[in-house]
Amino acid sequence: MNDLNKPAAPPRATTLEIGEEAAAQRIDNFLLKRLRGVPKSHVYRVLRSGEVRVNSGRVAPDYRLRIGDRVRVPPVRVSSAVKVAKPAEFPTVFEDGALLVIDKPAGVAVHGGSGVSFGVIESLRASRPQVKALELAHRLDRDTSGLLIVCKKRSALTAMHEQLRKGQVEKVYIAIVKGAPAETAFELSDPLHKYVTAGGERRVSVREGGMAARTQVRVRKRGGDFSVLEVRLLTGRTHQIRVHLAHAGHPILGDDKYGDFTLNRELDRQGVKRLLLHAARLAFAHPLTGERLRLEAPLPADMAQFAARR
Secondary structure (H helix, E strand, O other): OOHHHOOOOOOOOEEEEOOHHHOOOEHHHHHHHHOOOOOHHHHHHHHHHOOOEEOOEOOOOOOEOOOOOEEEEOOOOOOOOOOOOOOOOOOEEEEOOOEEEEEEOOOOOOOOEOOEOOOHHHHHHHHOOOOOOOEEOOOOOOOOEEEEEEEOOHHHHHHHHHHHHOOOOEEEEEEEEEOOOOOOEEEEOOOEEEEEOOOOOEEEEEOOOOEOOOEEEEEEEEOOOEEEEEEEEOOOOOOHHHHHHHHOOOOEOOOOOOOOHHHHHHHHHOOOOOOOEEEEEEEEEOOOOOOEEEEEOOOOHHHHHHHHOO
């Protein structure tokens, strides 16, 4: 038979050896990242069926990989409709072999999902294919600008998560809010409760019995209608700053979830098109060397110009 007429060889399974970059990662998350474009349901199906093997044996989806593990990945079909992230870079504040800290622009999601095909992390992976592991250490809301930590090693990610969990990362934000707080410095400690709206959107409210939350506030510039605040997070609850300040009577300008919607419409006509919240400063121990890092990102132009004219 002519070689041109031979049937194509069936696709074969591949075997991958786990290195440091994937150690301690769950097998399901490892596969979801590697098999981009494969439906999530299919990834879990091949896991349950035993087509995925680790060291020749079946594993549960929550199995955590170890250095040296040999993972058999079966051939799977990737959807041709999947959208591929375009490579993109962002202003770099700090980078070494373990960490990348960027100054994220407002309006850019940190990851794909919720109607967004891809975000910062997918674009960074596309622009740095030589980096084996790029993972978000934490998150910022889409409309929040400022400092975002990305880890380039699994060991760095684990260590950063530990610092965040223990409250050892100093996180300071700048917010422009409605009104003028009576005190120059104060703390907000209302308990926060997460829920989902009828439309499926995630929301947070102040409610007795909710999660403990602490936010320290200092007034940097007081105005009659608007004030500039420095806000320090002592806990890291979802939408914590936005909900605490709104509950205190000083919603962040441009907040489309918890803000003053009538005021937002007026501000929109003045050119304020987003949430005026900026992650301005981070301080933490380098996850691998222990060196103390203190990183800052200046106010973006839109916030600086608005604050200057008040």
